[in-house]
Amino acid sequence: MIELDNLTVSYQRHPAVHHVSGRFAAATATAIFGPNGAGKSTLLKTIMGALKPDSGQVAFKGISRRDLAYLPQQSEIDRSLPVSVIDLVSSGHWRQSGLFGQVGRGHDEASWDALVAVGLEDFATRPVSALSSGQFQRVLFARILVQDARLIMLDEPFNAVDARTTQDLLQLVARWQQEGRTVIAVLHDIAQVRSHFPQTLLMAREVIAWGDTAAVLTQERLRQASETAAHWLARAPLCQVDGEGV
Amino acid sequence: MSWLQDMLISPFADFAFMRRALVGCLALALGSAPVGLFLVMRRMSLMGDAMSHAVLPGAAVAYLLAGLSLPAMSLGGFVAGVLVAVLAGLATRYTEVKEDASFAAFYLLSLSLGVLLVSKSGSNVDLMHLLFGSVLAVDDAALLLVAGVATFTLLVLAVIYRPLLLESLDPVFMRAIGARGGIWHMLFLLLVVLNLVAGFQALGTLMSVGLMMLPAIASRLWAASVGGMLLTSFAIAALSGVGGLLLSYHYELPSGPAIILLAGLVYLLSLLFAPQGGLLPRLVRARHFTN
Numbered sequence: 001m002i003e004l005d006n007l008t009v010s011y012q013r014h015p016a017v018h019h020v021s022g023r024f025a026a027a028t029a030t031a032i033f034g035p036n037g038a039g040k041s042t043l044l045k046t047i048m049g050a051l052k053p054d055s056g057q058v059a060f061k062g063i064s065r066r067d068l069a070y071l072p073q074q075s076e077i078d079r080s081l082p083v084s085v086i087d088l089v090s091s092g093h094w095r096q097s098g099l100f101g102q103v104g105r106g107h108d109e110a111s112w113d114a115l116v117a118v119g120l121e122d123f124a125t126r127p128v129s130a131l132s133s134g135q136f137q138r139v140l141f142a143r144i145l146v147q148d149a150r151l152i153m154l155d156e157p158f159n160a161v162d163a164r165t166t167q168d169l170l171q172l173v174a175r176w177q178q179e180g181r182t183v184i185a186v187l188h189d190i191a192q193v194r195s196h197f198p199q200t201l202l203m204a205r206e207v208i209a210w211g212d213t214a215a216v217l218t219q220e221r222l223r224q225a226s227e228t229a230a231h232w233l234a235r236a237p238l239c240q241v242d243g244e245g246v
Numbered sequence: 247m248s249w250l251q252d253m254l255i256s257p258f259a260d261f262a263f264m265r266r267a268l269v270g271c272l273a274l275a276l277g278s279a280p281v282g283l284f285l286v287m288r289r290m291s292l293m294g295d296a297m298s299h300a301v302l303p304g305a306a307v308a309y310l311l312a313g314l315s316l317p318a319m320s321l322g323g324f325v326a327g328v329l330v331a332v333l334a335g336l337a338t339r340y341t342e343v344k345e346d347a348s349f350a351a352f353y354l355l356s357l358s359l360g361v362l363l364v365s366k367s368g369s370n371v372d373l374m375h376l377l378f379g380s381v382l383a384v385d386d387a388a389l390l391l392v393a394g395v396a397t398f399t400l401l402v403l404a405v406i407y408r409p410l411l412l413e414s415l416d417p418v419f420m421r422a423i424g425a426r427g428g429i430w431h432m433l434f435l436l437l438v439v440l441n442l443v444a445g446f447q448a449l450g451t452l453m454s455v456g457l458m459m460l461p462a463i464a465s466r467l468w469a470a471s472v473g474g475m476l477l478t479s480f481a482i483a484a485l486s487g488v489g490g491l492l493l494s495y496h497y498e499l500p501s502g503p504a505i506i507l508l509a510g511l512v513y514l515l516s517l518l519f520a521p522q523g524g525l526l527p528r529l530v531r532a533r534h535f536t537n
Contacts, residue, residue: 048421048422049421049424050418050421065424066423066424068422069422070418070422072418075416075418076416076417076418077415077416077419078287078289078414078415078416081287081414081415081472082466082469082470082471082472082474082475083415083472084471088415088416091412091415091416091419094423094425095423127470147423
């Protein structure tokens with residue numbers, strides 16, 4: 001599915017993701033867990049193609065780069081534009097409709113079904129500017145439903161979202177797994193990870209542990225993760241892992 | 247009745263130059279209004295102004311080389327405008343400089359270069375003509391240029407409408423699904439430059455920004471959908487064009503400023519009375535629903 005090969009991504013030469021290798025298991029849900037500054041969002045952005053790695057690579061195996069839905073930590077959607085909820089959800093049809101393709105009745109039904117699935121069918125014609133942040137997050141999940149992608153990446157999807165909405169959206173994550181999709185989500189709630197994500201990548205710039213959630217999230221490893229992330233030097237020596245430093 | 251006819255119809259029926267100006271204004275409105283609307287939606291309202299300055303030196307250089315020839319000056323303006331757009335676009339893409347800042351930098355470069363060239367080699371009286379144009383002196387060549395640009399603009403916008411709108415709304419999404427936002431953006435900037443150049447002779451570079459932006463900004467206050475805004479902005483632009491021409495005819499005012507001031511007046515009235523966020527409708531509290 002997605003393989004990381006010795007991946008390093010830096011901000012001004014300080015690595016946020018440091019020599020990370022491994023593969024995300026297909027057709028299951030993997031949580032990325034770790035302290036602030038551990039490189040979780042950076043990793044997702046690199047897989048998505050928005051950031052260029054310093055070295056190493058991301059390999060898509062048996063899946064197209066376009067077969068990907070990504071929910072950023074902070075959406076950059078301009079909600080002041082006069083766009084209705086159903087129109088925003090329908091933009092998820094892009095892969096099929098493209099530039100000129102018609103958004104036909106089948107697409108409309110899919111958009112509507114997605115809104116029903118997130119419980120917002122009564123909001124279909126309201127402008128996106130009139131939604132709360134929790135409702136808006138439901139709309140973005142509806143668009144992911146419409147996108148029908150095999151790889152779904154969510155960056156802290158439940159921030160500022162109440163318990164009820166979180167439960168509803170977690171059910172969608174469970175449904176995606178049953179449908180054989182691959183889900184990768186950055187999360188901060190360890191209970192959510194244990195209950196809904198069979199796989200976990202615990203990282204603190206480097207991989208601390210990666211595998212079955214129960215085996216990864218031990219007291220010892222969580223402590224190790226938080227200590228590694230706290231370890232920051234203003235003048236760090238050059239990294240020698242890949243041989244001679246430049 | 248005959249008074250109305252004298253006021254509204256006769257000027258156009260009796261004088262060929264007024265008919266020409268009318269056609270020119272309507273064609274200009276048709277192309278500029280939707281382009282301006284996308285500038286507003288992409289939060290680039292001031293970019294039109296920057297681009298109008300970027301266009302100016304190219305036209306001035308062409309004037310120095312080829313004299314007062316519309317094709318040469320249009321071409322010069324177009325080249326300078328596209329050059330600034332491309333350089334600013336590249337700087338935004340490959341460096342840390344944000345788009346508005348790099349546009350500011352490159353148009354200032356372009357403008358100062360143009361002023362230098364003009365002042366080194368002769369009078370700058372003619373530059374005034376370039377800045378402020380005269381719609382009442384539009385000839386067939388200029389009319390064809392304006393009509394051609396309007397046609398091209400509408401065709402291209404029809405093609406890139408969906409990606410352009412989606413990119414304005416949600417650039418991260420466009421990136422994630424691998425739809426190249428950059429190409430549509432550059433095509434769109436090309437349309438901006440083309441429409442500014444088309445407005446040269448009719449309104450002058452500075453005034454054509456007015457016809458581009460004022461109706462577009464006002465339309466947001468009237469319509470609650472993008473389609474509605476497109477129609478409203480064209481209607482306001484066309485109305486200002488016709489009204490401005492009539493004012494200019496009856497009261498012997500310069501036509502360019504008359505047209506833009508009328509568009510500005512519509513904008514001011516929209517601020518007060520328009521239903522989608524105008525001042526007075528916001529004061530009226532309609533009763534709310536139960537949920």
